[in-house]
Amino acid sequence: MRGSLLVHGPTARVGPEERTHVMHKVWLITGATSGFGRAIAEAAVAAGDVVVGAARRPAGLDDLVAAHPDQVEAIRLDVADTTAAEEVVRDVVARHGRIDVLVNNAGRGMVGAVEEATDAELRQLMDLHFFGPAALTRAVLPHMRERRSGAVVQLTSMGGRFAFAGVGAYCATKFALEGLSEALAAEVAPLGIKVLIVEPGAFRTGFAGAGALMRSEALPAYDESVGPVRAGLSDSDGAQPGDPAKAADAILTALEAPDTPLRLPLGSDAADAVGAHLEGLRKELAAWEGLTRSTDFDA
Known part of the structure; x- marks a missing residue:
């Protein structure tokens, strides 16, 4: 990447005097050519903000750059x-x-089942979902700290709260980002910086489209537990209940709120699943609380 920054769109430098009076926000959005990234970019542009969309293939934003040359640029x-x-x-x-x-x-x-996932697949996913976001977050924080304002939005999943058969590797990376982000939120709140963890359910983003999903090599032993998940994800593509444009609007609304939530599940399926998961945790804690507390030293 070093020395290879490719920019499409506005590149004029903003002088100190102009910076003082400009009221729009400046967004840096990764994965901005499709799905949630594209929807968030479009919502931010509609709000009058400036968007820097980052992607491996930034040409996917050429139409948005052409339509809003003063508001959008694309970088590789x-x-x-x-x-x-x-x-x-x-x-x-x-x-x-x-x-x-x-x-x-x-x-x-x-x-894929946990046993099916290779080290290479796990590391590839962790680089994309955890180490990459962590690096960008660390890079942007000094600038936000200096201004004592800003927001970091982490797109995880309802699978960042709980996992189920067939998506253990994916959920593990989202669990990791959520843990990092929860600590980050407590660290930067006194500095005027917000952290918002977004936990979507099933949305029509192309997530499960042909060629989009990584698939571990299947072992027959997991046909019963993982097989339906493999088939179901692909079959659901294009029929998910969630609307990415409405999700983007919800994210902007949450960021503008005086009391921005730490976690924002999106979609009725996410609300139902997260609620059921929390209730299950409460029941399990209650059932085993006696044993849990018995491990203290005697008073």
Whole structure:
């Protein structure tokens, strides 16, 4: 990535005097060419903000750049290349004066039993969903701390709260990002910086489309437990209940709220599943609380 920054769209530098009076936000959005990334970019543009869309193939944003040449630019970024984070953030700040909102959205799904997943597959997914977002977050924080404002939006999943058969590797990466982000939120709140963890359910984003999902090599032993998940994810593509445009609007609404939530599940399926999961946790804790408390030293 170093030395290979490719920019489409507005590149004029903003002088200090202009920075003081400009009221729009500057967004840096990864995975901005499709799915949630594209929807969030379009919502931010509609709000009058400036969007820097990052993607491995930035030409996918050419139409948005052409339609809004003063608001949108596209840059090339492979999120898994963590060495690129500081350069990208530095260049965006140099051109626009600041980054108000970082959206770590780039990602992909993976289906397969835990035993089926290889080290290479796990590391590839963790680079994309955890190490990449962590690097970009670290790169942007000094600029946000200096201004004592800003927001980091982490796109995880309802699978960042709980896991189920066939998506253990995917959920593990989202669990990791949620843990990091929960600690981050407590660290940066006194500095005027928000952290929003977005947990979508099933949305029509192309997540489960042909060629989009990583698939581990199947073992017959898991046909019963994982087989339906393999088939169901592909069959659901294009029929998911969630609307990405409405999700994007919800994210902007949450960020504008005086009391932005730490976690924002999106979709009725996510609300139902998260609620059921929390209730299950409460019941399990109650059932085993006596044994849990029995492990203290006697008073």
